Amino acid sequence: MATKRKPLISGNWKMHHNHFEAIQVVQKLAYLLGGEDYDAVDVSVHPPFTDIRSVQTTLFDQKKCEIALGAQNCHWEEKGAFTGEVSPAFLTKLDVAYVIVGHSERREYFFESNEIVNTKVKAVFTHGMTPIMCVGETLEEREAGTTEAKVDNQVRDGLAGVKPDQVASMVIAYEPIWAIGTGKTATSEDAQAVCAMIRAVTAEVAGADAAAAVRIQYGGSVKPANAKELMGMADIDGALVGGASLDPDEFAKIVQYRNLPD
Ligand code: 13P
Numbered sequence: 001m002a003t004k005r006k007p008l009i010s011g012n013w014k015m016h017h018n019h020f021e022a023i024q025v026v027q028k029l030a031y032l033l034g035g036e037d038y039d040a041v042d043v044s045v046h047p048p049f050t051d052i053r054s055v056q057t058t059l060f061d062q063k064k065c066e067i068a069l070g071a072q073n074c075h076w077e078e079k080g081a082f083t084g085e086v087s088p089a090f091l092t093k094l095d096v097a098y099v100i101v102g103h104s105e106r107r108e109y110f111f112e113s114n115e116i117v118n119t120k121v122k123a124v125f126t127h128g129m130t131p132i133m134c135v136g137e138t139l140e141e142r143e144a145g146t147t148e149a150k151v152d153n154q155v156r157d158g159l160a161g162v163k164p165d166q167v168a169s170m171v172i173a174y175e176p177i178w179a180i181g182t183g184k185t186a187t188s189e190d191a192q193a194v195c196a197m198i199r200a201v202t203a204e205v206a207g208a209d210a211a212a213a214v215r216i217q218y219g220g221s222v223k224p225a226n227a228k229e230l231m232g233m234a235d236i237d238g239a240l241v242g243g244a245s246l247d248p249d250e251f252a253k254i255v256q257y258r259n260l261p262d
Pocket residue numbers: 012103175179180181182183219220221222240241242243244
């Protein structure tokens with residue numbers, strides 16, 4: 001059997017924790033995680049923009065801490081008259097390594113189309129960071145049997161014109177919208193089936209090597225109780241964790257899923 005890709009477990013804090021709270025959370029998380037964890041898993045935290053500088057300096061001060069800094073969004077342009085937006089160049093300067101792009105909340109509330117998501121994926125690469133591109137279906141789409149068509153489209157459009165070596169290095173997060181913040185998780189078999197399909201579409205778009213290398217996260221009510229089973233699936237290479245990433249004890253347990261009971 002081919003060796004599995006190194007998992008990436010990411011905490012998307014969404015609009016939670018001010019910068020004072022962020023410092024405490026990250027200090028506790030750094031205390032809870034150690035060398036064996038970083039050997040097994042890559043870890044990133046994605047605080048709100050206003051926390052990023054504080055989290056950057058806090059991480060810098062922690063000894064032997066390999067938690068990577070992430071953002072939840074960015075603009076596609078480097079600079080200009082875009083009131084309220086944040087440039088990917090500013091994020092690079094703050095040592096941000098991963099940027100979540102096209103989260104379903106941004107697609108729904110801020111009208112981000114597949115085309116905008118594609119432009120942002122490219123902008124993140126231009127500035128030397130790694131995109132975590134989110135895809136996923138609504139409950140209506142799942143019930144109507146159109147999950148595959150929706151996700152297929154999001155992957156093809158999102159990866160259009162992205163070079164195969166870039167695709168190989170990026171992350172795609174499969175987040176069924178009906179499982180986000182609801183306590184409902186896709187069964188590990190259902191999540192695996194969609195992640196395998198995402199890998200197959202990636203192979204068509206970017207070639208077999210890129211598809212074999214791309215990391216595919218599952219997101220949607222990931223908790224210590226379900227993390228181990230999800231992470232055991234062949235095409236699931238990590239988790240994008242919302243609610244459970246706000247508490248460092250819970251998030252550390254997910255990062256250390258290999259120690260959880262079966
Ligand atoms: P929850 O883990 O709170 O369901 O959120 C998932 C998510 O949207 C992560 O990006």
